[in-house]
Amino acid sequence: MTLSLMSISYSRILITLIVVLWSNTGNTRVEIGLDGKTYTYASNPRLSDVLSPIANSKDWYWTGTAIYQLEDKSVYAAQTKVINSLAMLGQQNTTNKADYQLIIDKIKGFHLAKRIGMDVDFEQARFNPRYNPSFEQGKYLINLQTRPDKLFVTGAVKKDLELNYLNNTCFSEYLNDISKLEIASKDHVYVIQPNGNIQSIGIAYWNEECNLVMPGSQIYFPIEENILFDDVSTVNQSIAKLLSNRILSSEK
Amino acid sequence: MKNNSIVLIAVSIMFLSFNLSADELGNIGNENYLSQMARGGAGLLQTPTARMSKEGSFYINYNDINEYRFWSASLQLFPWMESTVRYTDVRTQLYSPFEGFSGNQTLKDKGIDVKFRLLEESYYIPELSVGFMDIGGTGFFSSEFIAASKGFGPFDFHLGLGTGYLGAGGNVSSPFCKLTDSFCDRPRGLRGEGGKIDYNEFFKGPTSIFGGVEYQTPIENLILKLEYDGNDYLNDRAGELVQDNKWNFGAVYKWNNFDLSLNYQRGNTVGFGVSYHFNMHTIRQVQFASKPREIISSEPAKSMEELDRNRLYNDISREGAFVINATHQDGEQMTFYGTQIGYRDFDIATERVGRIIASELPDSIKKYRLVETIAHTPLVETEINADEFKRAARYEYLDADIKSTYVRRDPSASTLENYRPTKLSGPILSAEAFWIQTFGSPEDFYLYQGGAFVNTGYVFNPNYSFRAGVKVTLVENFDKFRFLVDGEESTLPRVRTQIREYVTRSNVTLENAYLHWFDRIAPNVYAQAYGGYLETMFGGVGTEIIYRPVDSSISFGVDLNYVQQRDFDSETAFFDYKAFTGHASVYWRPEFLPDMQLSISAGQFLAKDKGVNVDFAKRFDSGIIVGAYAAFTNVSAAEYGEGSFTKGFYISIPFDLFSFSPAKGRGRIPWVPIGRDGGQMLQKPVNLKDMTEARSPFYN
Numbered sequence: 001m002t003l004s005l006m007s008i009s010y011s012r013i014l015i016t017l018i019v020v021l022w023s024n025t026g027n028t029r030v031e032i033g034l035d036g037k038t039y040t041y042a043s044n045p046r047l048s049d050v051l052s053p054i055a056n057s058k059d060w061y062w063t064g065t066a067i068y069q070l071e072d073k074s075v076y077a078a079q080t081k082v083i084n085s086l087a088m089l090g091q092q093n094t095t096n097k098a099d100y101q102l103i104i105d106k107i108k109g110f111h112l113a114k115r116i117g118m119d120v121d122f123e124q125a126r127f128n129p130r131y132n133p134s135f136e137q138g139k140y141l142i143n144l145q146t147r148p149d150k151l152f153v154t155g156a157v158k159k160d161l162e163l164n165y166l167n168n169t170c171f172s173e174y175l176n177d178i179s180k181l182e183i184a185s186k187d188h189v190y191v192i193q194p195n196g197n198i199q200s201i202g203i204a205y206w207n208e209e210c211n212l213v214m215p216g217s218q219i220y221f222p223i224e225e226n227i228l229f230d231d232v233s234t235v236n237q238s239i240a241k242l243l244s245n246r247i248l249s250s251e252k
Numbered sequence: 253m254k255n256n257s258i259v260l261i262a263v264s265i266m267f268l269s270f271n272l273s274a275d276e277l278g279n280i281g282n283e284n285y286l287s288q289m290a291r292g293g294a295g296l297l298q299t300p301t302a303r304m305s306k307e308g309s310f311y312i313n314y315n316d317i318n319e320y321r322f323w324s325a326s327l328q329l330f331p332w333m334e335s336t337v338r339y340t341d342v343r344t345q346l347y348s349p350f351e352g353f354s355g356n357q358t359l360k361d362k363g364i365d366v367k368f369r370l371l372e373e374s375y376y377i378p379e380l381s382v383g384f385m386d387i388g389g390t391g392f393f394s395s396e397f398i399a400a401s402k403g404f405g406p407f408d409f410h411l412g413l414g415t416g417y418l419g420a421g422g423n424v425s426s427p428f429c430k431l432t433d434s435f436c437d438r439p440r441g442l443r444g445e446g447g448k449i450d451y452n453e454f455f456k457g458p459t460s461i462f463g464g465v466e467y468q469t470p471i472e473n474l475i476l477k478l479e480y481d482g483n484d485y486l487n488d489r490a491g492e493l494v495q496d497n498k499w500n501f502g503a504v505y506k507w508n509n510f511d512l513s514l515n516y517q518r519g520n521t522v523g524f525g526v527s528y529h530f531n532m533h534t535i536r537q538v539q540f541a542s543k544p545r546e547i548i549s550s551e552p553a554k555s556m557e558e559l560d561r562n563r564l565y566n567d568i569s570r571e572g573a574f575v576i577n578a579t580h581q582d583g584e585q586m587t588f589y590g591t592q593i594g595y596r597d598f599d600i601a602t603e604r605v606g607r608i609i610a611s612e613l614p615d616s617i618k619k620y621r622l623v624e625t626i627a628h629t630p631l632v633e634t635e636i637n638a639d640e641f642k643r644a645a646r647y648e649y650l651d652a653d654i655k656s657t658y659v660r661r662d663p664s665a666s667t668l669e670n671y672r673p674t675k676l677s678g679p680i681l682s683a684e685a686f687w688i689q690t691f692g693s694p695e696d697f698y699l700y701q702g703g704a705f706v707n708t709g710y711v712f713n714p715n716y717s718f719r720a721g722v723k724v725t726l727v728e729n730f731d732k733f734r735f736l737v738d739g740e741e742s743t744l745p746r747v748r749t750q751i752r753e754y755v756t757r758s759n760v761t762l763e764n765a766y767l768h769w770f771d772r773i774a775p776n777v778y779a780q781a782y783g784g785y786l787e788t789m790f791g792g793v794g795t796e797i798i799y800r801p802v803d804s805s806i807s808f809g810v811d812l813n814y815v816q817q818r819d820f821d822s823e824t825a826f827f828d829y830k831a832f833t834g835h836a837s838v839y840w841r842p843e844f845l846p847d848m849q850l851s852i853s854a855g856q857f858l859a860k861d862k863g864v865n866v867d868f869a870k871r872f873d874s875g876i877i878v879g880a881y882a883a884f885t886n887v888s889a890a891e892y893g894e895g896s897f898t899k900g901f902y903i904s905i906p907f908d909l910f911s912f913s914p915a916k917g918r919g920r921i922p923w924v925p926i927g928r929d930g931g932q933m934l935q936k937p938v939n940l941k942d943m944t945e946a947r948s949p950f951y952n
């Protein structure tokens with residue numbers, strides 16, 4: 001596969017909505033940041049109210065749309081825990097300590113926020129109350145984008161990459177473009193889909209098959225796991241989970 | 253007998269609809285490409301591989317290879333354990349040399365296999381498993397093996413080392429024999445009374461290497477197999493079989509939930525097979541039910557006076573499937589007493605009913621209580637925080653969580669005190685279908701009896717009732733029974749082995765008739781007493797008490813009974829045999845074994861033998877429960893007779909897997925390889941464990 005041959009016709013537009021709600025002399029106020037502008041509501045808005053001003057302005061990729069709760073700090077605690085675990089693994093494997101440090105540095109650079117585990121879709125929100133919750137007081141961020149044309153590679157790789165997305169292409173086709181660290185697993189990768197779902201797919205001679213991944217997915221190359229001890233496996237799963245709370249657009 | 257009745261037939265499993273989710277698709281080493289060996293279980297043709305299916309995967313197989321026919325069922329009980337049960341028909345041999353006993357029926361045998369995974373496959377390491385075949389039968393195919401499997405793109409390579417049937421060819425010298433002489437020879441012939449696990453045979457005698465390769469062809473769903481056989485078929489149960497070639501060939505085509513296979517074995521024999529499979533975790537039935545009521549725009553009553561009670565109660569019953577038998581309102585609280593008859597998932601049921609209540613009751617009511625009752629006795633109460641519930645049900649915050657707005661607990665003193673059901677006495681009438689079947693009898697391989705139990709009686713008050721059950725047989729082929737067994741000699745009292753006499757007396761029989769008392773006698777404690785004709789074979793008196801905290805992983809029970817054996821020639825008369833029987837039981841769901849229930853009952857059984865009955869049950873996500881039990885008593889294997897000890901298996905299937913509308917209730921399919929007189933428990937007409945199931949549901 002040659003990267004330069006890829007022809008991607010999707011324009012990629014990232015818009016961030018920042019919804020700020022706070023209580024002011026007994027009244028709730030809502031502020032929405034939209035592409036640099038801010039909108040204010042006087043009461044707790046429903047999701048459809050928040051989305052309606054921009055919902056039809058572009059062909060949004062609702063599958064990859066997420067709501068983040070900016071005041072929930074639990075995700076930073078998880079980040080610290082993962083970094084500490086990686087540091088400990090680095091100390092136990094002195095020959096590859098630099099590799100562990102590289103992954104730690106990458107994780108430190110992630111822009112993270114607590115992602116709310118729900119589907120965001122304007123049409124669903126309009127017609128099904130279950131998908132149209134209210135925003136409580138607090139700071140939120142809604143990440144809207146058109147269909148992405150990239151895959152985001154991180155983890156035990158020498159350099160994080162943004163690969164041009166190829167339609168109807170097995171994931172294994174991308175592998176030649178990725179140089180893994182020595183500590184990387186030979187067997188599988190984690191795919192963090194833009195809707196936040198996480199799956200593990202095989203990449204080795206014995207378990208490889210044709211896996212189609214969603215555009216905008218993050219690919220986490222895990223650290224080689226040990227069949228007798230599952231501490232590395234736990235760290236890998238924690239990192240994959242952390243990545244589902246990553247706000248890629250704000251890292252640009 | 254009632255508990256042995258079969259309400260659903262196994263064949264109907266085949267009509268369950270289900271969907272395979274995308275993540276179940278795999279590569280050659282993964283489950284989607286796995287197929288079954290001839291005798292059942294993941295494997296090549298005659299030999300097993302190290303491969304394991306996905307947990308919950310269930311195969312029903314039929315294989316036909318000239319001299320043999322195999323019916324088998326294989327279940328992946330845990331990710332690391334596969335279990336297979338099998339009936340074998342040997343076409344070249346008769347069931348027995350006595351025509352009067354078994355006519356011209358050919359030889360049948362049953363067997364059980366288990367396989368355990370030792371290592372999962374990774375880059376350098378193959379998947380490694382150890383297995384034991386035909387451990388529960390008379391040993392036709394008794395084998396032990398260690399197998400390794402390694403995938404390579406579309407190929408899956410297998411290598412194994414086996415003893416017994418798998419190693420009969422002896423193509424290598426036994427490594428076990430080199431370690432110690434006792435492993436050089438394998439005891440031959442039928443083993444004792446059968447049914448026992450003969451540990452002292454394991455890995456002994458001639459040893460062979462076997463193996464092969466599977467290839468996922470470019471044609472989707474077509475898999476080819478090549479196998480090297482370690483058996484020489486010289487001492488086969490079907491007689492000496494000619495083996496022209498050690499290599500066997502096969503092809504499997506996967507079509508929806510079916511695997512169709514064709515093979516060529518021993519260089520001279522064509523075989524074929526068909527398997528049907530589904531996954532007990534993921535199997536689902538499409539259900540048509542109204543959506544839970546939305547309450548965003550509902551207009552509740554302004555006050556209790558304005559409440560339309562009829563509409564509320566009818567909606568709770570119709571939309572929520574919660575049949576109310578009493579209510580109580582006190583200030584800011586309202587309690588609904590009744591029985592959930594539609595939704596077996598507690599949270600789904602609670603949300604549905606809660607939404608209906610929230611849409612009607614005035615906002616001044618701050619607590620809703622739902623009290624599940626049985627026989628007019630409160631079992632468990634669910635207290636809903638009305639304001640929190642409404643906030644969640646109106647989605648007034650992101651990621652709304654309705655489950656956090658209610659708690660389950662033992663009914664409080666006020667809940668019990670305020671329970672005043674209007675209708676306390678009256679007649680009862682119900683009916684349920686039954687199906688009894690037995691495989692492998694001398695007269696015919698499959699014998700069955702089906703019909704209905706008609707249950708009637710009169711409830712005097714919440715605690716006392718009279719109940720009677722009549723068994724009406726509508727279809728059967730039990731008339732094929734050529735002989736009854738009342739004359740058989742046995743060292744044990746004949747408490748169960750005269751079953752043929754009991755089930756063939758008449759098409760209409762009195763199954764039970766008894767007076768019954770039931771009550772909650774203390775917090776978390778329920779008790780019952782009964783007297784009369786208790787089951788098909790016994791009458792008498794008994795009592796039971798159970799301690800069962802709400803949602804506890806452990807509960808305890810004790811039952812004591814004094815019974816006399818019923819006369820199989822009469823509806824009402826008794827034989828002289830009397831026995832005291834009773835057990836202390838513990839029901840436990842260990843945290844380290846998720847979705848498993850272990851029930852242990854220790855005491856005296858019907859034949860006055862003393863010992864313990866152990867029952868393991870595993871619950872899959874679909875609600876299907878698979879269990880096995882065994883009774884170990886102070887009766888020796890020789891005294892016990894064929895089978896050596898009491899054991900059995902069962903599958904319990906929720907009705908809603910067969911229904912397009914929500915339903916509670918279950919059907920149970922038992923499989924008892926051989927029923928004898930030792931280790932037999934009284935089939936109590938009412939079981940407190942079942943009656944109080946809503947307090948800590950496993951069978952929901």
